[in-house]
Amino acid sequence: MLFLKFVLLHSFVAAQHPKLVDVFTHPFDLASVSLSDSRWIGNQNRAISYIKFIDIERLLYNFRANHRLSTKGATPNGGWDAPDFPFRTHMQGHFLTAWAHCYASLGDTTCRDRATYFVAELAKCQANNAAAGFGAGYLSGFPESEFAAVEARTLKNGNVPYYAIHKTMAGLLDVWHILGDTKARDVLLAFAGWVDTRTSKLSYNQMQSMLGTEFGGMNDILTEIHQQTGDKRWLTVAQRFDHAAVFDPLAANRDQLNGLHANTQVPKWIGAAREYQSTGNTRYRDIARNAWRMTVQAHSYAIGANSQAEHFRPPNATSQYLAKDTAEGCNTYNMLKLTRELWRMDPNTTQYFDFYERALINHMLGWQNPSDKHGHITYFTSLNPGGRRGVGPAWGGGTWSTDYNSFWCCQGTGLETNTKLMDSIYFHDDDTLFVNLFIPSVLRWKERNVTVQQTTSFPVQDTISLVVQTQQESSWELRVRIPAWTSGAAVEVKINGEKVAAGNVTPGTYFSVTRNWKSGDEVELQLPMKLGLVPANDKPEIAAVTYGPVVLSGNYGNSGLSSAPTLSLGSLRRVNPSSLEFTGTASGKDVKLGPFFDAHGFNYNVYWAVNGKLP
Numbered sequence: 079m080l081f082l083k084f085v086l087l088h089s090f091v092a093a094q095h096p097k098l099v100d101v102f103t104h105p106f107d108l109a110s111v112s113l114s115d116s117r118w119i120g121n122q123n124r125a126i127s128y129i130k131f132i133d134i135e136r137l138l139y140n141f142r143a144n145h146r147l148s149t150k151g152a153t154p155n156g157g158w159d160a161p162d163f164p165f166r167t168h169m170q171g172h173f174l175t176a177w178a179h180c181y182a183s184l185g186d187t188t189c190r191d192r193a194t195y196f197v198a199e200l201a202k203c204q205a206n207n208a209a210a211g212f213g214a215g216y217l218s219g220f221p222e223s224e225f226a227a228v229e230a231r232t233l234k235n236g237n238v239p240y241y242a243i244h245k246t247m248a249g250l251l252d253v254w255h256i257l258g259d260t261k262a263r264d265v266l267l268a269f270a271g272w273v274d275t276r277t278s279k280l281s282y283n284q285m286q287s288m289l290g291t292e293f294g295g296m297n298d299i300l301t302e303i304h305q306q307t308g309d310k311r312w313l314t315v316a317q318r319f320d321h322a323a324v325f326d327p328l329a330a331n332r333d334q335l336n337g338l339h340a341n342t343q344v345p346k347w348i349g350a351a352r353e354y355q356s357t358g359n360t361r362y363r364d365i366a367r368n369a370w371r372m373t374v375q376a377h378s379y380a381i382g383a384n385s386q387a388e389h390f391r392p393p394n395a396t397s398q399y400l401a402k403d404t405a406e407g408c409n410t411y412n413m414l415k416l417t418r419e420l421w422r423m424d425p426n427t428t429q430y431f432d433f434y435e436r437a438l439i440n441h442m443l444g445w446q447n448p449s450d451k452h453g454h455i456t457y458f459t460s461l462n463p464g465g466r467r468g469v470g471p472a473w474g475g476g477t478w479s480t481d482y483n484s485f486w487c488c489q490g491t492g493l494e495t496n497t498k499l500m501d502s503i504y505f506h507d508d509d510t511l512f513v514n515l516f517i518p519s520v521l522r523w524k525e526r527n528v529t530v531q532q533t534t535s536f537p538v539q540d541t542i543s544l545v546v547q548t549q550q551e552s553s554w555e556l557r558v559r560i561p562a563w564t565s566g567a568a569v570e571v572k573i574n575g576e577k578v579a580a581g582n583v584t585p586g587t588y589f590s591v592t593r594n595w596k597s598g599d600e601v602e603l604q605l606p607m608k609l610g611l612v613p614a615n616d617k618p619e620i621a622a623v624t625y626g627p628v629v630l631s632g633n634y635g636n637s638g639l640s641s642a643p644t645l646s647l648g649s650l651r652r653v654n655p656s657s658l659e660f661t662g663t664a665s666g667k668d669v670k671l672g673p674f675f676d677a678h679g680f681n682y683n684v685y686w687a688v689n690g691k692l693p
């Protein structure tokens with residue numbers, strides 16, 4: 079009897095997604111939200127044109143060669159996917175994810191077919207493992223011996239083999255989860271089984287020693303597989319990737335990030351957040367929250383980015399690290415994923431989406447080249463005086479990424495970012511709709527037969543309109559983030575033209591209204607913006623200038639700058655109420671300022687020596 083009960087319970091649990099601890103809100107799937115015309119959709123269109131252009135046979139070259147299948151006459155790629163590059167085939171998982179995003183958000187069958195064809199070809203590679211001399215389930219563009227070497231700590235070529243396969247696994251998960259492709263599930267679970275077999279043979283100490291080599295988000299992806307399948311096996315494998323040398327100081331809230339390779343760490347923290355959701359062990363939550371707070375407060379620039387030459391520097395030292403190789407793109411992509419998970423566990427605070435908005439607008443939006451039809455990206459975003467996007471000590475020759483000769487990590491995370499720009503605008507629980515970001519879009523909330531149209535030219539203008547359409551009146555709660563940056567007194571919410579009492583609308587909180595919603599009901603927000611400063615955290619006389627959430631930068635054309643110009647704050651004027659153009663005086667000369675996300679094709683300045691007071 080007892081046995082039977084156990085079996086039934088077990089099969090029930092295995093068939094269901096396990097209940098997650100402290101996950102209070104849910105994202106909408108990408109099919110439920112569409113972007114409307116705006117600066118944002120241009121980024122999406124360019125990324126999609128690239129993922130539909132790329133030659134799939136070339137992307138398969140290294141997988142097929144490694145698994146002893148014909149490469150079908152395809153030309154090998156260059157850059158980080160060249161046949162002799164140590165962690166080749168890290169990029170393909172990003173394409174899988176981006177194709178899945180594209181089909182989900184646009185119903186684009188070319189993207190769907192590319193994803194499913196690619197997975198079917200990967201399945202053939204995996205099926206040939208015995209002939210290739212690899213263990214069952216293995217799948218990569220480099221031989222399995224790289225894993226033996228990373229375990230034995232004898233790897234000499236700079237390879238990061240777990241980093242690369244994490245990307246493949248994450249792409250397979252998305253094709254399974256988003257497109258419902260069961261072949262992707264089968265390939266993924268076989269691959270995860272290979273990871274289990276390989277790591278189950280290692281002692282705790284061997285495993286911890288191996289984790290000294292960058293391994294992406296292995297704890298994250300394996301926990302996600304557990305969350306998708308309900309199978310506890312994957313959580314056990316995930317926890318083998320808990321990196322004690324990084325987790326222990328974070329759990330104790332000690333900032334020991336200085337000198338660590340930044341993008342190696344952030345995926346581990348996302349994994350910690352998810353491991354908390356799956357285990358309820360508060361140590362994981364503390365690790366993720368502490369890491370987020372330290373990074374945002376003590377290691378981030380005004381644009382929400384972190385790192386210099388890919389590394390964390392001492393806490394509170396921003397002014398000393400305003401260099402050409404600041405702000406690696408991947409780090410912010412990963413910080414946004416972390417931010418989103420932490421907010422889902424703590425949805426009453428706006429601090430998470432205040433940060434998300436800052437990093438998304440000021441780093442991610444301008445990371446892509448708006449004049450390139452394939453939307454290539456820059457690895458670093460320079461913050462030195464006179465910096466310029468797409469120039470500087472980037473990898474692979476020092477400019478924008480290219481169609482076939484770059485395949486940097488940031489090119490991959492850039493494709494993901496620009497194909498999921500709508501994924502964090504709205505969230506929900508059963509009875510509540512959250513509006514976290516101000517991006518023109520349409521939400522279809524299927525469970526409630528409700529459509530919400532968000533119309534705004536934010537951040538150029540400060541007004542946002544949300545119009546509800548519904549098949550039948552129903553009662554639910556709308557919660558809208560009132561950002562901490564907006565000025566208290568003038569912030570305003572109107573419902574069907576009637577002003578809500580000022581006491582109910584407080585910057586840095588969620589505005590909440592529960593009512594019986596009817597078609598045509600409109601909520602209008604006014605979030606007044608003013609000029610502000612984000613001082614370097616070690617030197618208040620060095621600061622970036624903001625307008626609302628937007629970091630402004632100076633346009634220096636083709637002139638070089640040897641040091642931060644001295645900006646007379648009192649001289650700043652908005653030129654035109656319908657754009658974010660400003661003028662000011664810096665080091666005795668007139669300078670034009672505009673949104674940093676649009677600082678393309680000229681030398682710019684972000685951090686100034688500031689003088690006087692803002693008008």
Ligand SMILES: *[C@@H]1O[C@H](CO)[C@@H](O)[C@H](O)[C@H]1NC(C)=O
Nearest residue numbers: 333372375376392393394615
């Ligand atoms: C960095 O500065 C912040 C704000 O002043 C402070 O709370 C934090 O403790 C500092 N961090 C370190 C490690 O000094």
Ligand SMILES: *[C@@H]1O[C@H](CO)[C@@H](O)[C@H](O)[C@H]1NC(C)=O
Nearest residue numbers: 100102423424425426427590
């Ligand atoms: C958020 O605040 C509301 C009250 O405004 C409360 O009912 C709810 O439990 C809080 N949620 C969490 C996750 O703390």
Ligand SMILES: *[C@@H]1O[C@H](CO)[C@@H](O)[C@H](O)[C@H]1NC(C)=O
Nearest residue numbers: 524525526527528549550552
């Ligand atoms: C949504 O609309 C359908 C068809 O009009 C109706 O059957 C269903 O009950 C509605 N759902 C809700 C939550 O109102």
